[in-house]
Amino acid sequence: MADKQKKALIWNEEFETMPRPELEKLQLKRLKDIVAYVAEKVPFYRELYAEAGVSADDIDSLEDIAKLPFTSKQDLRDRYPFGMFAVPVLELRQVHATSGTTGKMTVTGYTASDMQVWAETMARVYTAGNVTADDVVHNAYGYGLFTGGLGFHIGAERIGATVIPVSGGMTKRQIEIMQDFGSTVLTCTPSYALVLAETAKQMGIDLRETSGLRVGFFGAEPWTELMREGIEERMGLDAYDIYGLAEIIGPGVSVECPYHCGLHIAEDHFYPEIIDPETGDPLGYDQLGELVFTTLTKEGLPLVRYRTRDRTILRKEKCACGRTMVRMEKVLGRTDDMLIIRGINVFPSQVEHVLLEIEELEPQYVIYVDREKDKLDTLEVWVEASPELYAQGEVAVGEMTARVKKAMQETLYVSTIVKVVEPGSIERSLGKAKRVVDRRGLR
Ligand code: DLL
Numbered sequence: 001m002a003d004k005q006k007k008a009l010i011w012n013e014e015f016e017t018m019p020r021p022e023l024e025k026l027q028l029k030r031l032k033d034i035v036a037y038v039a040e041k042v043p044f045y046r047e048l049y050a051e052a053g054v055s056a057d058d059i060d061s062l063e064d065i066a067k068l069p070f071t072s073k074q075d076l077r078d079r080y081p082f083g084m085f086a087v088p089v090l091e092l093r094q095v096h097a098t099s100g101t102t103g104k105m106t107v108t109g110y111t112a113s114d115m116q117v118w119a120e121t122m123a124r125v126y127t128a129g130n131v132t133a134d135d136v137v138h139n140a141y142g143y144g145l146f147t148g149g150l151g152f153h154i155g156a157e158r159i160g161a162t163v164i165p166v167s168g169g170m171t172k173r174q175i176e177i178m179q180d181f182g183s184t185v186l187t188c189t190p191s192y193a194l195v196l197a198e199t200a201k202q203m204g205i206d207l208r209e210t211s212g213l214r215v216g217f218f219g220a221e222p223w224t225e226l227m228r229e230g231i232e233e234r235m236g237l238d239a240y241d242i243y244g245l246a247e248i249i250g251p252g253v254s255v256e257c258p259y260h261c262g263l264h265i266a267e268d269h270f271y272p273e274i275i276d277p278e279t280g281d282p283l284g285y286d287q288l289g290e291l292v293f294t295t296l297t298k299e300g301l302p303l304v305r306y307r308t309r310d311r312t313i314l315r316k317e318k319c320a321c322g323r324t325m326v327r328m329e330k331v332l333g334r335t336d337d338m339l340i341i342r343g344i345n346v347f348p349s350q351v352e353h354v355l356l357e358i359e360e361l362e363p364q365y366v367i368y369v370d371r372e373k374d375k376l377d378t379l380e381v382w383v384e385a386s387p388e389l390y391a392q393g394e395v396a397v398g399e400m401t402a403r404v405k406k407a408m409q410e411t412l413y414v415s416t417i418v419k420v421v422e423p424g425s426i427e428r429s430l431g432k433a434k435r436v437v438d439r440r441g442l443r
Pocket of ligand 1: 098141147148218219220221222223241242243244245246247250251252308310330331334340343345
């Protein structure tokens with residue numbers, strides 16, 4: 001097994017193992033081009049750069065990127081849905097979306113050329129795990145607006161593997177499919193992998209014996225080394241961490257290789273920086289900070305110096321697999337308060353937004369996030385009823401509970417446990433209110 005694991009296949013030798021001086025030259029050229037492109041095509045950048053007094057002509061080295069202003073999720077939200085796009089909607093082949101900080105989603109889209117880049121980077125992901133045309137991929141990431149399902153789908157097609165588009169849910173049936181269809185690769189969130197393992201156990205099935213699974217790609221949410229051990233042991237596969245975000249491309253931004261020593265970034269397409277989240281100053285390799293990306297080749301939604309809010313460290317030393325692309329460490333947390341529940345991004349501000357719109361509730365609430373062993377995460381919202389509502393009794397409170405639950409589902413796309421409680425019963429804080437209690441122990 002060890003020898004097999006260390007065999008390192010590479011999808012695109014030319015780029016993935018490019019000597020760094022050559023790669024940096026390519027990045028610089030692409031950076032200048034993309035800065036000129038966005039300034040020409042997107043009014044937002046034109047104004048931003050005019051205000052900052054910078055242009056593509058000021059970029060003579062990769063370090064000069066620091067002269068350019070940052071962009072953020074808020075910028076996308078303010079121009080919802082397509083205001084940051086560089087092409088008309090009809091030139092897009094696919095549109096996807098993810099949660100925004102309040103009501104509106106963050107929209108992303110791909111031209112035909114962007115779809116090629118996505119398929120290429122996802123082909124690299126599979127190949128990094130030594131997956132080939134001889135594999136059967138059980139793809140349990142959600143298909144839909146979320147980028148997970150379709151991203152893994154097109155990558156599997158690109159390498160010529162057989163893909164089973166199971167999507168999420170119906171866990172027992174998934175266990176059957178995975179055994180009967182001869183799946184060798186599992187793709188889903190790490191928490192869903194644990195649910196699959198637990199369900200198989202309850203069905204009296206030992207997947208190590210009854211399935212041919214040998215590789216899994218797990219991402220879209222933070223997970224620990226302990227979870228990796230649990231998944232590997234129960235499923236008998238080699239678990240790879242995969243990272244990405246809808247705004248940049250979806251899954252495919254970075255992935256581990258068989259050495260599992262950080263995630264190689266597809267740097268010829270996505271230029272990474274680490275900055276101090278407080279000051280915005282660039283930090284060097286080996287320093288913990290916020291990850292920032294510039295898309296170097298995207299046409300539809302090019303983003304320059306986009307703040308991911310993810311905290312990590314970049315490592316430059318060459319990897320034993322032969323790739324020269326820098327590695328990022330496992331994401332170590334966020335610089336904002338975004339929660340990821342069952343792979344779906346949830347901002348506490350979205351919850352607040354829903355609650356404050358309902359007059360019969362008090363603006364006092366707490367969000368509890370839990371993960372029972374081998375179960376999916378739960379999101380529980382406790383909110384105080386107004387004295388008038390509470391005085392109306394149990395039935396009225398029950399009706400309100402159902403109403404809040406429905407509103408949460410419609411806004412967050414995640415089912416929520418709601419408790420409408422007695423006025424005054426939620427502990428008041430003396431300083432900053434503690435609105436979120438995350439008991440998952442992920443950090
Ligand atoms: O989660 C894309 C994706 C799909 C990645 C499938 C991997 C697998 P979004 O919904 O836009 O995109 O969420 C992006 O999720 O900024 C991180 O905070 C978090 N995230 C993604 N991958 C990882 C990971 C997809 N491997 C946000 N570890 C990012 C920790 C992750 N956090």
